[in-house]
Amino acid sequence: MSTGAERRLNDRQRRAWLRLIRTENVGPATFRDLINRFGSAEAALAALPELAHKGGAQRIRIPSEAEVDAELDLAHRMGACFVAIGEAHYPPLLARADHPPPLIAAKGRLDLLREPTIAIVGARNASLAGIKLAQRIAVELGRQGYLVASGLARGIDAAAHRGSIETGTAAAMAGGLDRPYPPENDVLFAEIAERGAVLTEMPFGWTPRARDFPRRNRIVAGMAYGLVVVEAASRSGSLISARLANEMGRLVFAVPGSPLDPRAAGTNKLLKDGAILTTGAEDVLDAIAPLVGQPPPEREMEEPSDSLAAPPPGDDERARVLEALGPTPVGIDEIIRHTGLHPAQVSLILLELDLAGRLERHSGGSVSLLMGGR
Structure with missing residues (x-):
């Protein structure tokens, strides 16, 4: 199922997608594999119990139709909706990230999510100078037509949102839309x-x-062409964001700070590692402008094809894949070469293990075995 051409799910498909992504042990990568293999969420839902059993699980919890209807009703009452990857209001760069969420719950001016986006993140316990700089950068980026994205945290995130509220800002949340955090x-x-x-x-x-x-x-x-880190300690979520942005091929910007301020330790390290030195919005605009309209290569959901046709794996094939796996991440191509199995067989066995809660997926497409399960 390609995300290249804009599409719109009908109500039945949207309910099935929501039910599938809310199923135990089904994350974005597993969702994609299931759609690629079975062609639709409804077909995947029907296959889940047997797949999980073959992976070693006694049962897998699939939300009932009533549970899905209740979540859809709550979204409607809140003035929110569920947007599927490939639909008009799904952030276009996020659709091309590694394992994007197949469905997002969203509320507000959803047309803004189509605009070219720059992210600003940083310390929760930010300095006054850092807050002022983040807000100023956000104001100037907004005036140049960019949507400013951040994570609604206190400190730098909040300053970025406040600076761009007039021109357009988007807040990605770690909880449900009815559970904003932090309460302040x-x-x-x-x-x-x-x-x-x-x-x-x-x-x-x-x-x-x-x-x-x-x-x-x-x-x-994933939403942004580039991510600006204003302040960050040596161990902070902002550095996780920077690592993820770098892995996705996005630009990473960092504001330098005093070596005596622990809130600058992370940004100074980013600069040592190759981030773009940033003292104002012009540094960001100069680097981002040539990229707008040239998104990174798209990762597609494919229609089932003959390339997936292979004899169903048996116990011997499953044992060979399990023997190749361990707690250390390995690439799926390496597993295929090592076992000599058809790629479709390896893919199905990994899917079974994933649904049984026995597999962990890592960036770059590698996988490892969860010792003891989830």
């Missing part, structure tokens, strides 16, 4: 939901956990 930004969230756009891949009612913030960071980085 509730007023800012409401303003962005009315004048900008808010989006998340998480279910309604979901309170964010620590491990959800890197997923949020992936969306912020």
